[in-house]
Amino acid sequence: MFHSNFSLRRVAVAASLWLLFSGGVALAEDAVTFRAAFLPTANYLTTIRTTGILEKELAKVGAKAEFIGPLDPFSAYNAVTSGSADASSTGTGYFVNLSAQKSDWVAFALEKYSGNSQGVVAAPGSGVTSLKDLYGKKVGIDNPGATGDYVLNLAFKEAGLDISKVEKVTLDTSSFASAFASGQVAAISSYDQNFANAVATEGSKVLVTADQLPTANWSIHIVSREFAEKHHEALKAVYDGLVEEAARAHANPALIPDAYREFGASEELAKVVAGFDTPKILPLDAAAVADLNRLGQQYVEFGFIEKAPDIANYVVDLSK
Missing domain, CATH: 3.40.190.10 (Periplasmic binding protein-like II)
Incomplete structure (x- = not known):
């Protein structure tokens, strides 16, 4: 009797192991x-x-x-x-x-979109109305080699301008708006919220958006x-x-x-975002x-x- 039960247990354990590993x-x-x-x-x-x-x-x-x-x-x-x-x-x-x-x-x-949510925006009171006006001035970007830097470089290349004549300033997300509004930078090159906030700022001017460029960003x-x-x-x-x-x-x-x-x-920023291309x-x-x-x-x-x-x-x- 004991031997029979033990055999049944062995069969049950073996079957369980087979199910486990065969269905692994x-x-x-x-x-x-x-x-x-x-x-x-x-x-x-x-x-x-x-x-x-x-x-x-x-x-x-x-x-x-x-x-x-x-x-x-x-x-x-x-x-x-x-x-x-x-x-x-x-x-x-x-x-x-x-x-x-x-x-x-x-x-x-x-997640692909036209690029109209990225671009370069001149700050109010900067006197900047074109990319060339940025020569000798400071432009805020998110990080070297990131989206803002890429869009700025691509825009200058397509316009036949010399990017080395611009001073790039790295800004963190929390300082973009204040640096832009206070005139610490003459323009920003960025995307999404930072870009939308700049566009929504009274007196700002959009110089170029990425949908006007051969972007792959x-x-x-x-x-x-x-x-x-x-x-x-x-x-x-x-x-x-x-x-x-x-x-x-x-x-x-x-x-x-x-x-x-x-x-x-804010509602002002959300209104700008509503105009962005849906990816x-x-x-x-x-x-x-x-x-x-x-x-x-x-x-x-x-x-x-x-x-x-x-x-x-x-x-x-x-x-x-």
Whole structure:
């Protein structure tokens, strides 16, 4: 009797182990949690967090979503590199920079727009009415090699002007508005809230917007290479959720200015944001890779990086 029960137990244990290991891939995928370190900007990885869309898509493959933030960009990227999160968002320029450093990030969704949310704006009372008027003057940018610096360099190149005749001043997010309004800088080159706030300032003048330039600077959603390689189905579900969120924004354009209001934007700023192009979500296919490789060459030309990376090595195409 004892021997019989022991044999049955052995069979049961063996069967349980077989089920566990033979279904290992599915069970591992079932246990996946996609942890998004989101930013206080109205990109779709941020706006989707309150909709249930991502949770719905991930549930189809037995996975879950967790949102961490809002975090400033550096804290968000540190959260991923430290293993506390799996994904975040950035600009394509910063992504090119990361790729040039052979980082462990890969891009999985491109959030593309016209570029009218980025540009160079002259401060009130500066007397500046053209890009050339900025010679010998200070221009506020977010960080060297970041979006504002890129737009400024590209604008000067396209106008046939010498960027070395401008003094660039690095400003943090909290000081953009005061530096602009007080005349500490003659102009700012920036994007999103900083750009919108400058446009909304009485007496300011928009000198150029990125949609007037051959830009390849958009938003992009990035994930750790480890997550992308281990959890393709879950990442595809996230991509599908972002596509659905983009469709929701196109059906209701108020979604994006409302998101900025949530993060403290004034009504004047929200009105400017409402005029920005509504982004699309696109895969990192051959066309997107070509655009980002072109951006990499521009980054080399502007002295931001020494050598352009082959972006094909840093993306996953979820349209396949």
